[in-house]
Amino acid sequence: MESLNREQVRTLIGRFYIENYHAGKVFTFKHFSAMGIQKSLIYRVIQRYEEGSDAKHKSGAGRPAQKLPPKQARRLVAESTGRVGVSTRKLASKYGISPRYVRKTLAKNGVTYRKRQPCPRYSPGQAERARAAADDLRRNFFSPSSSTEIVMDDESYFPLKDDNINGNSGFYVSPECPLGDVPEDVRLRARSKYPEKLLVWIAISERGISKPFYLVKKASLTGKIYREQCIEQYLVPFLEEYHQDGDFYFWPDLATSHYAHDTTDLLNSLNIPFIPKSSNPPNSPQIRPIEKFWSILKERVYEGGWEASSFRMLKQRINKILMELEPTLCQTLFRGLKTKIRKAADFGILSVV
Numbered sequence: 622m623e624s625l626n627r628e629q630v631r632t633l634i635g636r637f638y639i640e641n642y643h644a645g646k647v648f649t650f651k652h653f654s655a656m657g658i659q660k661s662l663i664y665r666v667i668q669r670y671e672e673g674s675d676a677k678h679k680s681g682a683g684r685p686a687q688k689l690p691p692k693q694a695r696r697l698v699a700e701s702t703g704r705v706g707v708s709t710r711k712l713a714s715k716y717g718i719s720p721r722y723v724r725k726t727l728a729k730n731g732v733t734y735r736k737r738q739p740c741p742r743y744s745p746g747q748a749e750r751a752r753a754a755a756d757d758l759r760r761n762f763f764s765p766s767s768s769t770e771i772v773m774d775d776e777s778y779f780p781l782k783d784d785n786i787n788g789n790s791g792f793y794v795s796p797e798c799p800l801g802d803v804p805e806d807v808r809l810r811a812r813s814k815y816p817e818k819l820l821v822w823i824a825i826s827e828r829g830i831s832k833p834f835y836l837v838k839k840a841s842l843t844g845k846i847y848r849e850q851c852i853e854q855y856l857v858p859f860l861e862e863y864h865q866d867g868d869f870y871f872w873p874d875l876a877t878s879h880y881a882h883d884t885t886d887l888l889n890s891l892n893i894p895f896i897p898k899s900s901n902p903p904n905s906p907q908i909r910p911i912e913k914f915w916s917i918l919k920e921r922v923y924e925g926g927w928e929a930s931s932f933r934m935l936k937q938r939i940n941k942i943l944m945e946l947e948p949t950l951c952q953t954l955f956r957g958l959k960t961k962i963r964k965a966a967d968f969g970i971l972s973v974v
Contacts, residue, residue, distance in 0.1 A: 630658065634666040646671075689716065689726060697723070698730045705737070740974040741904045748970050751902040756966035758900055762870055763959050770869045771958065773911045774824040774831075774856060776842055780816045781935060782928035783919060819932050821939065822851050824859050825911055826869065827955045830943060831859035837932045844878035848887050857891060871895040875903055907973045908961045910954035917950070918942060 625633065638649045646667045653663050689697065697716060701707045709720040709727075716723070727733075743751070763769060820836040834855050836842060842851075860869075871893050873879040880898045888895050906912040921942045922935075929935035965973050 627662075630662070631666050634658070634663060635670055638667055638670055689718065689722075694726055694730070697726060698732055701727060702732060738974050740971060741906060743904060743970075747903055751905050751970040752965060754900050754902040755905075755908070755962050755970060758896070758902070759959075759963050759966045762896065762900065763962055765959055765963065767959075768868060770827055770864070771955065772824060772826040772860065772864065772869050772871045773873070773909060774822065774851065774871075775874055775909070775911045775915070776820055776822040777915045777919075778818040778820055779919065779922065779935060779939065780818050781930070781932075782816075783923040817932075819935055822855070823911070823914075824851075824856050825914055825951055825954075826863060827952050828863040829859075829951060830946070831855050833939060833943065835932075835936055842876075842878060844881045844884055847878045848884055852884070852887060852891075852893075856893075860893065867892075867894075869894070872901070872909075874909070875901055902965070902970060905965070905970055907970070908958065908965055910951075910958060913954055914950075918946075921945075 634649065634653055637652065638646065641648055649667060650660070650663050654660060693716060697712060701712060709723040712723045713720040763771065820842060822834040822836070822842065824831040832855055834851050836846070856871075871888065873895065875898065878884060885895070902908065918939070922938055927938070929938060961973050
């Protein structure tokens with residue numbers, strides 16, 4: 622059998638099947654399978670004879686060979702580079718080739734796919750103001766050789782339940798567990814038109830995290846609450862514990878209450894050096910590590926689809942997660958911040974995204 626080529630083996634299987642037709646095709650399959658013949662080959666030959674054909678292999682089966690002329694290949698690369706809405710499926714349909722050959726052609730020419738990065742939407746002139754403010758930060762506050770540290774504060778809202786966190790937005794099903802058997806609380810994502818949220822305020826620096834301040838119900842963080850609670854009751858103790866040397870700058874966000882006259886007067890009276898409003902880049906979460914801190918905290922709070930039945934339960938959960946955060950997390954978040962500020966000043970705020 623080893624001395625026969627593939628066509629001769631096909632012919633031999635076909636003749637044997639015809640001669641032993643009444644014994645059934647299983648008899649033919651077992652006979653040649655015991656000789657080590659490929660199972661798929663045996664079945665294909667038997668199928669062809671049952672269809673009234675012969676065992677001879679028909680050349681030209683399958684997709685014809687594909688090859689783009691160099692000119693068309695260059696055009697394909699040009700059409701796919703630096704544009705939104707381009708897909709291998711659309712390109713394959715346009716050039717009459719397979720999506721796989723499109724990918725092969727692009728890879729051969731060094732074209733790779735990149736996912737679009739989210740970034741803030743800037744109003745006219747806002748991006749330039751952010752660049753100018755970053756340049757002011759670099760020159761007057763955070764030069765590369767400066768040892769001055771940065772203290773940031775911010776507030777964020779926490780609902781009792783958050784299905785938008787990675788890992789909570791979907792679920793898996795299997796043939797043994799069809800969609801109809803999945804519990805409704807897993808299959809469906811209920812939404813409230815006006816969900817109740819817990820406002821959380823925190824200050825962070827490379828050295829640690831302050832105690833959180835909570836504001837429940839539908840109250841907003843007014844200037845009075847910000848001064849009497851966030852600054853006097855929480856920020857000042859944090860600075861006394863972690864920044865006794867005074868070598869820092871307080872960098873708030875641009876919320877109205879943070880730069881109200883009463884607020885800046887309070888900061889000055891407490892000898893807390895802060896970034897002036899004119900040097901604070903607008904709409905620039907990419908150079909504020911506390912924004913990344915919020916996403917990490919929320920992901921861990923709502924991990925595994927966790928949800929709270931009350932604000933008290935939610936506060937206990939947040940406090941527990943804050944206690945469990947790695948001691949080096951803040952150092953990691955602030956690492957390279959001055960480099961980002963310098964890059965934003967030199968190349969624009971969007972270069973940091």
